[in-house]
Amino acid sequence: xxxxxxxxxxxxxxxxxxxxxxxxxxxxxxxxxxxxxxxxxxxxxxxxxxxxxxxxxxxxxxxxxxxxxxxxxxxxxxxxxxxxxxxxxxxxxxxxxxxxxxxxxxxxxxxxxxxxxxxxxxxxxxxxxxxxxxxxxxxxxxxxxxxxxxxxxxxxxxxxxxxxxxxxxxxxxxxxxxxxxxxxxxxxxxxxxxxxxxxxxxxxxxxxxxxxxxxxxxxxx
Amino acid sequence: xxxxxxxxxxxxxxxxxxxxxxxxxxxxxxxxxxxxxxxxxxxxxxxxxxxxxxxxxxxxxxxxxxxxxxxxxxxxxxxxxxxxxxxxxxxxxxxxxxxxxxxxxxxxxxxxxxxxxxxxxxxxxxxxxxxxxxxxxxxxxxxxxxxxxxxxxxxxxxxxxxxxxxxxxxxxxxxxxxxxxxxxxxxxxxxxxxxxxxxxxxxxxxxxxxxxxxxxxxxxx
DNA sequence: AAAAAATCACCCAATTTGGGGGATACAGAC
DNA sequence: GTCTGTATCCCCCAAATTGGGTGATTTTTT
Numbered sequence: 001x002x003x004x005x006x007x008x009x010x011x012x013x014x015x016x017x018x019x020x021x022x023x024x025x026x027x028x029x030x031x032x033x034x035x036x037x038x039x040x041x042x043x044x045x046x047x048x049x050x051x052x053x054x055x056x057x058x059x060x061x062x063x064x065x066x067x068x069x070x071x072x073x074x075x076x077x078x079x080x081x082x083x084x085x086x087x088x089x090x091x092x093x094x095x096x097x098x099x100x101x102x103x104x105x106x107x108x109x110x111x112x113x114x115x116x117x118x119x120x121x122x123x124x125x126x127x128x129x130x131x132x133x134x135x136x137x138x139x140x141x142x143x144x145x146x147x148x149x150x151x152x153x154x155x156x157x158x159x160x161x162x163x164x165x166x167x168x169x170x171x172x173x174x175x176x177x178x179x180x181x182x183x184x185x186x187x188x189x190x191x192x193x194x195x196x197x198x199x200x201x202x203x204x205x206x207x208x209x210x211x212x213x214x215x216x217x218x219x220x221x
Numbered sequence: 222x223x224x225x226x227x228x229x230x231x232x233x234x235x236x237x238x239x240x241x242x243x244x245x246x247x248x249x250x251x252x253x254x255x256x257x258x259x260x261x262x263x264x265x266x267x268x269x270x271x272x273x274x275x276x277x278x279x280x281x282x283x284x285x286x287x288x289x290x291x292x293x294x295x296x297x298x299x300x301x302x303x304x305x306x307x308x309x310x311x312x313x314x315x316x317x318x319x320x321x322x323x324x325x326x327x328x329x330x331x332x333x334x335x336x337x338x339x340x341x342x343x344x345x346x347x348x349x350x351x352x353x354x355x356x357x358x359x360x361x362x363x364x365x366x367x368x369x370x371x372x373x374x375x376x377x378x379x380x381x382x383x384x385x386x387x388x389x390x391x392x393x394x395x396x397x398x399x400x401x402x403x404x405x406x407x408x409x410x411x412x413x414x415x416x417x418x419x420x421x422x423x424x425x426x427x428x429x430x431x432x433x434x435x436x437x438x439x440x441x442x
Numbered sequence: 443a444a445a446a447a448a449t450c451a452c453c454c455a456a457t458t459t460g461g462g463g464g465a466t467a468c469a470g471a472c
Numbered sequence: 473g474t475c476t477g478t479a480t481c482c483c484c485c486a487a488a489t490t491g492g493g494t495g496a497t498t499t500t501t502t
Contacts, residue, residue: 160418176480197381397449
């Protein structure tokens, strides 16, 4: 059974290139190719693609919004972003929208088949430079503004803990926590938890602590 | 000027291999090689390495703890983790500890020079499979337990917002937010913000929204 | 028709929060 | 030797928040 591919790309030449490359294979079948997201979304349930090749810069609905919409309609469909430039913000937004991989356009149009294979096998195909961009963002940059202790307290706030709980966890008095908070507010020039957490997030001062030994999902109802 | 390298690796054969490979170059000089972190840390300020090659599994202080200690003492020193197995949890912990790259041991000992070069140029050298591991963790897994709206509310909680602020931002009444919170608590079987945020984080239900256009650091005092 | 989901309202008491005012002790820096 | 920053702790006060009830209506989904 050939995998069903939908292509969304506004430049006809590139679009046709992908169609030709994929139609020449045994494994893939391009069910449709569109110049914008709107028309692709209209025919989504008719096309029923296994994989969507999505340009990121499109007239009208962007590739990122389009990815989100497609994943909402067809959660099992794999959306691969194709783009010329590697914009860190767009990379992240696409991954959040549910993109399954990130392909730089002029890199390897001939081995597009391999890339799709990898995505279908559950991998996340992307160039090393793209992957690094995401990895870089993980690296907590040192925070000279807040002291170590203040950062610890702020982490507690970001975790939704009350002052009492933070005090308990850090083995200090609640009053000490309050003093730290006051100093944090003074340094960050804010007057509320929400603002402090926002600034901490904007500067990646917080430990998001991904990679947990075993995710704990509570029972369903 | 040859770059100063320190090696921390408990298996003598591997350690000697790295020393030999690096000493044969013009660009690098191995100032010292240790079998554990403790002795390396004692001589850290004498060695003053530009780059540390750090094994992750060591007797005594682990490579991850060691990385954190080294970065605290010498923030400009680049620590590259060398390991045999690709453990997602350890990868993340090392990056958090301040590791500048991740090298799989038996892969390319001969082009170790290129890897170090890349790290010195500001890159984050690592195999594609390692990078993907981190990227994968970014992909928010769908959350069938909480509704979309409930997830939005929980995001507000994680952002440190009060019920009123969340209501304001979502254009709904404070009472509605309270109802959503009650339902969240029921579904997650918790009774506090901190617990709800903890479970949300453990299951990666939250949007950490990295990649900001321009980090906003408030003025220094 | 039944079940979720999303919206809003009112009651209550305990807790939290933000702001103000202090204090002590220990580091480094100048 | 004084000054600054850090970390710790204490008190007061008033407003806001929070968690727990018990209701309700509407829309959407199944």
